[in-house]
Amino acid sequence: xxxxxxxxxxxxxxxxxxxxxxxxxxxxxxxxxxxxxxxxxxxxxxxxxxxxxxxxxxxxxxxxxxxxxxxxxxxxxxxxxxxxxxxxxxxxxxxxxxxxxxxxxxxxxxxxxxxxxxxxxxxxxxxxxxxxxxxxxxxxxxxxxxxxxxxxxxxxxxxxxxxxxxxxxxxxxxxxxxxxxxxxxxxxxxxxxxxxxxxxxxxxxxxxxxxxxxxxxxxxxxxxxxxxxxxxxxxxxxxxxxxxxxxx
Amino acid sequence: xxxxxxxxxxxxxxxxxxxxxxxxxxxxxxxxxxxxxxxxxxxxxxxxxxxxxxxxxxxxxxxxxxxxxxxxxxxxxxxxxxxxxxxxxxxxxxxxxxxxxxxxxxxxxxxxxxxxxxxxxxxxxxxxxxxxxxxxxxxxxxxxxxxxxxxxxxxxxxxxxxxxxxxxxxxxxxxxxxxxxxxxxxxxxxxxxxxxxxxxxxxxxxxxxxxxxxxxxxxxxxxxxxxxxxxxxxxxxxxxxxxxxxxxxxxxxxxxxxxxxxxxxxxxxxxxxxxxxxxxxxxxxxxxxxxxxxxxxxxxxxxxxxxxxxxxxxxxxxxxxxxxxxxxxxxxxxxxxxxxxxxxxxxxxxxxxxxxxxxxxxxxxxxxxxxxxxxxxxxxxxxxxxxxxxxxxxxxxxxxxxxxxxxxxxxxxxxxxxxxxxxxxxxxxxxxxxxxxxxxxxxxxxxxxxxxxxxxxxxxxxxxxxxxxxxxxxxxxxxxxxxxxxxxxxxxxxxxxxxxxxxxxxxxxxxxxxxxxxxxxxxxxxxxxxxxxxxxxxxxxxxxxxxxxxxxxxxxxxxxxxxxxxxxxxxxxxxxxxxxxxxxxxxxxxxxxxxxxxxxxxxxxxxxxxxxxxxxxxx
Numbered sequence: 001x002x003x004x005x006x007x008x009x010x011x012x013x014x015x016x017x018x019x020x021x022x023x024x025x026x027x028x029x030x031x032x033x034x035x036x037x038x039x040x041x042x043x044x045x046x047x048x049x050x051x052x053x054x055x056x057x058x059x060x061x062x063x064x065x066x067x068x069x070x071x072x073x074x075x076x077x078x079x080x081x082x083x084x085x086x087x088x089x090x091x092x093x094x095x096x097x098x099x100x101x102x103x104x105x106x107x108x109x110x111x112x113x114x115x116x117x118x119x120x121x122x123x124x125x126x127x128x129x130x131x132x133x134x135x136x137x138x139x140x141x142x143x144x145x146x147x148x149x150x151x152x153x154x155x156x157x158x159x160x161x162x163x164x165x166x167x168x169x170x171x172x173x174x175x176x177x178x179x180x181x182x183x184x185x186x187x188x189x190x191x192x193x194x195x196x197x198x199x200x201x202x203x204x205x206x207x208x209x210x211x212x213x214x215x216x217x218x219x220x221x222x223x224x225x226x227x228x229x230x231x232x233x234x235x236x237x238x239x240x241x242x243x244x245x246x247x248x
Numbered sequence: 249x250x251x252x253x254x255x256x257x258x259x260x261x262x263x264x265x266x267x268x269x270x271x272x273x274x275x276x277x278x279x280x281x282x283x284x285x286x287x288x289x290x291x292x293x294x295x296x297x298x299x300x301x302x303x304x305x306x307x308x309x310x311x312x313x314x315x316x317x318x319x320x321x322x323x324x325x326x327x328x329x330x331x332x333x334x335x336x337x338x339x340x341x342x343x344x345x346x347x348x349x350x351x352x353x354x355x356x357x358x359x360x361x362x363x364x365x366x367x368x369x370x371x372x373x374x375x376x377x378x379x380x381x382x383x384x385x386x387x388x389x390x391x392x393x394x395x396x397x398x399x400x401x402x403x404x405x406x407x408x409x410x411x412x413x414x415x416x417x418x419x420x421x422x423x424x425x426x427x428x429x430x431x432x433x434x435x436x437x438x439x440x441x442x443x444x445x446x447x448x449x450x451x452x453x454x455x456x457x458x459x460x461x462x463x464x465x466x467x468x469x470x471x472x473x474x475x476x477x478x479x480x481x482x483x484x485x486x487x488x489x490x491x492x493x494x495x496x497x498x499x500x501x502x503x504x505x506x507x508x509x510x511x512x513x514x515x516x517x518x519x520x521x522x523x524x525x526x527x528x529x530x531x532x533x534x535x536x537x538x539x540x541x542x543x544x545x546x547x548x549x550x551x552x553x554x555x556x557x558x559x560x561x562x563x564x565x566x567x568x569x570x571x572x573x574x575x576x577x578x579x580x581x582x583x584x585x586x587x588x589x590x591x592x593x594x595x596x597x598x599x600x601x602x603x604x605x606x607x608x609x610x611x612x613x614x615x616x617x618x619x620x621x622x623x624x625x626x627x628x629x630x631x632x633x634x635x636x637x638x639x640x641x642x643x644x645x646x647x648x649x650x651x652x653x654x655x656x657x658x659x660x661x662x663x664x665x666x667x668x669x670x671x672x673x674x675x676x677x678x679x680x681x682x683x684x685x686x687x688x689x690x691x692x693x694x695x696x697x698x699x700x701x702x703x704x705x706x707x708x709x710x711x712x713x714x715x716x717x718x719x720x721x722x723x724x725x726x727x728x729x730x731x732x733x734x735x736x737x738x739x740x741x742x743x744x745x746x747x748x749x750x751x752x753x754x755x756x757x758x759x760x761x762x763x764x765x766x767x768x769x770x771x772x773x774x775x776x777x778x779x780x781x782x783x784x785x786x787x788x789x790x791x792x793x794x795x796x797x798x799x800x801x802x803x804x805x806x807x808x809x810x811x812x813x814x815x816x817x818x819x820x821x822x823x824x825x826x827x828x829x830x831x832x833x834x835x836x837x838x839x840x841x842x843x844x845x846x847x848x849x850x851x852x853x854x855x856x857x858x859x860x861x862x863x864x865x866x867x
Contacts, residue, residue: 028698034554037487039698052704052712059698067486068455084708089696096695128711131722138725145732148739192448195499205529206499209447 027059036066047079052124054083058090065097070213071189073097075246078215082182082248085119101213123177130170137163181215186229186245188214194245196238200226208236216240218247275302278309278360280369282345290379292346292461294322294614297369299360300338307362309341316353316376317345320460323622325610342612346461347376379465402469411436413498415449415534417483423542425556425587426650428483429459429618432496432534435467435474444500446479449534452492453541455587457482459618482620484587488543495533502530544648549657551595555647557586561594563643563660565630571670575605576630580643580660583623588613593626594645601638601667605629632667639664747794754791758784758857765850774846781849782835785827788857792864802828816863823856 027042040063046056061076077094084090095105106115121129141160147153177183188194188210196208200223210216210231219237220228227245230237276299283294299306311319322342347353353376359368411434418429434444448456459480466475485491544556559582566577582591588611596604605628613622632638640663649656703709742749761784768777790797793808802825809816809824830849 024700024702028700031698050704052708053702054704054708055699055701062695062698065695083704089699093695096693122708122711124715125707125711128714131714131717134722135725138729142725142728142732145729145736148736191450192496195447195497206531207529209445209499 024055024059031059031063031066034066036063039063040067047076052083054080054087054090057083058087058093061093061097065093069189069191070097070101071187071191072246074101074213074215075187075189075248078182078185078187078248081119083122083124085122097213098215101211103213103215118177118180121173123174123183126170126174126177130167130174133163133167133170136160137167182248184218186216186218186227186247188212188216188240188244189246190241190244194240196229196236196240197226198238200228200239204239208238210240216245218245221247276300276306276360276362276365276367278358278367278369280355280358280372282355282372282374285373286375286377287347288377288379289347289350290461290463290465292344293374295319295343295345295355295372297341297343297358298338299341299367300336301362302336306337306339307360308339309358309360311343311358312356314345314355316349317347317355318461320344320346320458322615323611323613325612325623325625339610340612342614344460344615345374347374350376350378352376409435410438411500411502411530411532413496413532413534415493415496415537417493417537417539419539421540421542422485423544423556423648423650424485424487425554425590425648426485427557427586427620428454428485428539430481430483430493430537431478432481433476433478434498434500434532435469435476436500437472437474438503440500440502444477444498447497447499448481449496450494451483452494453486453489454491454493454539455484455486457484457587457589457615457620459615480618482615482618484590485539485541488541491539491541493537493539495536497534498532500530500532502528545653545655548648548655549644549646551644551657552646552648552655553592553594555582555586555591555645556650557584557588557647558649558651559584559586559591559645559647559658561643561645561658561660563640563663565640565663565665568664569666569668570632571668572632572635573670574631576632576665577627578630578640578663579625579627580645581623581625582645583621585619585621586647587620588622588624591624594643596628596643597641599630599640601633602640603631603633605631632665635667635669637664638667750791751794754788755857755861757791758788758853761787762850762854765846769843769846769850772843774843777846778831778834778849781846781853782831785831785853789824792860813864815865816860820856820860820863823852823859827852827856 023042024046027039027046030036030039030042040060043056043060043063046053047060050056057076057080061073061080064070064073064076074094074097077090077097080087080090081094091105098105106112137160139160140156140163144153144157144160147156189212191212193209193211193214195206196210197204197206208231210229214231217230217232218227219230221242223239223242225242226239227242227247228237229240229245278297278299280295280297282296287293297309297311299309301307320343322344324339324341345355353374355372355374357368357371359366361367413432413434415430415432417431422428430449432446432449434446459482463478463480464476466473468474483491483493562581562583564579564581566579570576580594582588582594593609609624609626611622611624613620615621630640642659642662644657644659646655646657648654704712761780765777765780765784768774768780786797786800789795789805790800793800793805793812795804795808805824805828806821809821827849830852834845834849
């Protein structure tokens, strides 16, 4: 009886994984046969159900790219990149799509290795590590206080100090990432680009435009219909319709 | 020492031999040519840049910044020839140039570099002439505009619009993959204060391909003279159903007609903006166009892979005589009009006599007469397995022809090859016979394939799980840390101040002893109760006075209390002495310890402690 129970426990997750795999493979078959719109519908279902799965976003980006929609493609790749910045395929396709729209993933002034180190972990992973090291620091600190005066107490105190330093470093890294290109950012997804207005309404003057696929900073998202967006490189900011810019 | 001298002499020679050999001559070449040397300002010409090298990878040319021409990439084609194992590659890059200024214009030198060698083209001079006379130009422009479109423009002109934007397609229904030309025309009868900004329409179920250059001219509409600019785009539908071309937009600065009021509060601002020719920003949009996309008829051939247009197909080999193990370049070229980018390679028949290696496809797209046409060549490397007279069978290519509404299957001619028996060196194909490891080089670039990975991964899943924990849970280690910190401080205080700690604890311990005494009296153990009371009293005084019990006498206790606590009165001192004596009496003479007497002593002890605690707090 115990054996049957154990087998059930081991088999059920793998059966579920096999189901998922076959579903994704099914959409990939559509993609392979050039039925990109249908494949995209499938990938969209995957991203709606599992927004933390970078591969759903990545595959959706590929389908958009094949349909000659650079804006939505970059948006989907950027989402995937935020979730798994270490994946070489995601990084390659994002870089490729950005290059097609005259942009670069790695700024010229920054060494590539340093940039990859900066994006070694996703924001979720950095946050989780900061939490783990906070727990380690607190528990080791508590042990240090309890074993006050003993040798093991000193070791615990050192561990606590190290954990605290790493926790602070993680928080600093997370803070730095909050100001990076992909945080509080959006992508112009409207074909043909979007207009930048001087205020949140159609009655305001159009004074610039941002091409499709352009990575922009979202400065204000409180309005119902418009984002205030900024183009740091060009030194321009303005208001664009929320339907034309997707927040990453 | 002399024994080693000859070997030392050989060292520089050996080092020299170890150095990689320098190439005897430069193999990288680049040439540039144009299809004409004279062009009208509203015309265009093709620039062909051919880069050739002795490896399978040749660099892309660096097109210099040209202010005098608008440049549009128009495809690339590649040719590889392998003779005696040596690769010669030639890549032709085609660009469409539309001139921006009249007069003698120069296409600057175009350079290529593969890191080791560099090459550059010569400059090319192009004479850009004025456009033909206005009347003929108008006539040439007119055929591109349908009767319906012109009527619509006339209506706009009659309605008194000085500036308007019109979009039209050359057909309202098409098959998927069939070319539809979209024309967006911007008419103005007034001068504009700055260059208008064009925003392309959003497309649904359509792929777009630019048809440069931007045409411009003048035309009469309802008696008014209009200048116009026309942007054309080739569209290809993706799937049957409907396709949509959403409004195209032009933002233009038009001169403001508002009269200038000298008494206006903003007079100077308006005056300055007039002098700066900053007009009013206006937006012009076209109407939305819906197209019907018909489904392809049934009965498609088995090898039909979605090609729509009008094509021819040819097959060729770079030579007819080869040896076993030698590589033969076999190319299938699909040429004609249609969306060549979407054309996939025809399926090769079974070639049992050859090893087949896929190599690459090259594309050469032309846009003459607003028709997307050109050729796409799929190149394979065939390596004969055995000697003899071999045949590469005919290759079939099927496509749908929109003009006739029928599928067509066309074939290449079969190719006969004479294969002789190769030598020992011809058993394997070497693309680089120099002995060095063959280099893997990219012949193009594309996005990477979709992923089959079903989950984010264990690291990301764990991180997600941690981040989903309730926030209040993270207070637990912080509270634990604070508690242990307090406990540690308390223990340190206790060990640093034992007398003070005993002084503070004395009352609590006395209270516990009293409770125990009551229990003993109730149990009839009067002697033990009195003994406990005596010990408790001694401990209490010891804790309060800071003197060991063994060294405690009434005299010492009284002196210590008077010295340390001057606020303690004579009555308290007397009470202490009295209780001490009574306890000593009953402690050392157990027969005198009656239950009532013991209870009285306990009560006295309790009252004395209460009284003393108050007195000890006095300064």
